[in-house]
Amino acid sequence: MKIIRIWRVFSISVCVGMLLTLTGCWDRREINDVAFVLASAIDKEDDSFRVSVLIPLPGNMGSMGGGGGSGGQKPFAIKTENGKTVREAVSKLQFRLPRHLFFGHRRVIIIGEDLARTEGVKTVIDALTRTPENRLTAFIAITKGKAVDVLNADTRLERFSAESMRELLQSEASVRISVKDIISKVISVGEDAFFPYIEKVKTRVKGSEAEDVLIEGFALTHDGKMTGVAKGSTAIGVRLLNQQFRKYDETFNDQGNYLTVSINEAKISIKPIIQNDNITFRIHSKVKVSVNEDRNLNRNYDDYEQRKQIEQLVTKRVVEDIKLALDSMQHANCDAVGFGLHVYRAYPQIWTKQYRNEWDTIFPKIKFEVSATANLYRFGMTSENLGRKDQ
Numbered sequence: 001m002k003i004i005r006i007w008r009v010f011s012i013s014v015c016v017g018m019l020l021t022l023t024g025c026w027d028r029r030e031i032n033d034v035a036f037v038l039a040s041a042i043d044k045e046d047d048s049f050r051v052s053v054l055i056p057l058p059g060n061m062g063s064m065g066g067g068g069g070s071g072g073q074k075p076f077a078i079k080t081e082n083g084k085t086v087r088e089a090v091s092k093l094q095f096r097l098p099r100h101l102f103f104g105h106r107r108v109i110i111i112g113e114d115l116a117r118t119e120g121v122k123t124v125i126d127a128l129t130r131t132p133e134n135r136l137t138a139f140i141a142i143t144k145g146k147a148v149d150v151l152n153a154d155t156r157l158e159r160f161s162a163e164s165m166r167e168l169l170q171s172e173a174s175v176r177i178s179v180k181d182i183i184s185k186v187i188s189v190g191e192d193a194f195f196p197y198i199e200k201v202k203t204r205v206k207g208s209e210a211e212d213v214l215i216e217g218f219a220l221t222h223d224g225k226m227t228g229v230a231k232g233s234t235a236i237g238v239r240l241l242n243q244q245f246r247k248y249d250e251t252f253n254d255q256g257n258y259l260t261v262s263i264n265e266a267k268i269s270i271k272p273i274i275q276n277d278n279i280t281f282r283i284h285s286k287v288k289v290s291v292n293e294d295r296n297l298n299r300n301y302d303d304y305e306q307r308k309q310i311e312q313l314v315t316k317r318v319v320e321d322i323k324l325a326l327d328s329m330q331h332a333n334c335d336a337v338g339f340g341l342h343v344y345r346a347y348p349q350i351w352t353k354q355y356r357n358e359w360d361t362i363f364p365k366i367k368f369e370v371s372a373t374a375n376l377y378r379f380g381m382t383s384e385n386l387g388r389k390d391q
Helices: 002-022 085-097 113-118 122-129 149-152 161-169 179-186 232-241 304-331 339-346 348-365
Strands: 033-035 039-045 049-058 076-081 100-102 110-112 139-143 192-201 211-222 227-230 248-254 257-275 277-292 367-378
Touching: 002 179, 039 113, 039 161, 049 149, 076 085, 076 149, 085 100, 085 122, 085 227, 110 113, 110 122, 110 149, 110 161, 110 227, 113 211, 113 227, 122 179, 139 149, 139 367, 149 161, 149 192, 149 211, 161 192, 161 211, 161 367, 192 257, 211 232, 227 232, 227 257, 227 304, 232 257, 232 277, 232 304, 248 304, 257 304, 257 339, 277 339, 304 348, 304 367, 339 348
Parallel strands: 033 100, 039 110, 110 139, 139 192, 277 367
Antiparallel strands: 039 049, 049 076, 192 211, 211 227, 248 257, 257 277
């Protein structure tokens, strides 16, 4: 019994001693002392950087959902400051605010086009990755004009422009690109980064003026600097070449009758071929197509030849879009698809000895062979046009 009592006293003493070494919540911070940053914009201003942040104001939020706040006041505030570095601008911004800036909930990062073309995105990436508080899963995009203007867009559908942009950047209107994705591309040899290219536009409905954020296409970069923009059919070609494919709609003029189809799936095959020290890429795309609307009331989907005609239209358009994207990427010297990595995987020794250090000058001169096949697998709820009268 005496031994048990001694052991019990010893155990209690050890536990009390361990408790004394605990420091408690020494770094705690009340939620009322924190300013949560939902989005930030980074612009070039003379020889410095201008950093702007969007901070929600809970006191101005109404009880119901929607865009406005209570009493007609905006439910957010935008604060901005400049500095010689991005971090200096953030520090100067912090000195002006009574609350601690917290970037752990930041969803969107917008970079101004002037900054992307002159300084490039490497400085921004360096500032984002040195602080563990920054989320590498945040979406990142380049905007036409000033990034702060997009941040201040009056989007009525959502409370904050940050929420509107986040939903847009992860929707089927674009390819999901996060800070982590950009980092992996910027540091790779034989691959360049591309960004969603967004723009603030005004609605044209009279009496209901508002602003929307529109995805124009993709900003192409080389060595971290913006060198071109892919829009329209060229941007669709970039989407087709990208492994993270998102479905989209295409409209065709079929002998005066308009037809809208959905490209639901696309698988891309890229094969590098080296002959006599010349590189050629064979690109083949397989797409699955469904019919959304057909203005040709006499089309018979039970007829194989008529279905084949639609598949040929889609095949031709897919090849054209991919060629437009390749021309744009070569003109901008932006290997957004990672063709250099395909060469490395197929010919690792040749890549290392001959092409790795000269890829910047080799890529714009490469020849591509593009082909495609389309499979019309779904016509909708009916194979006949219900707008056609019975004969």
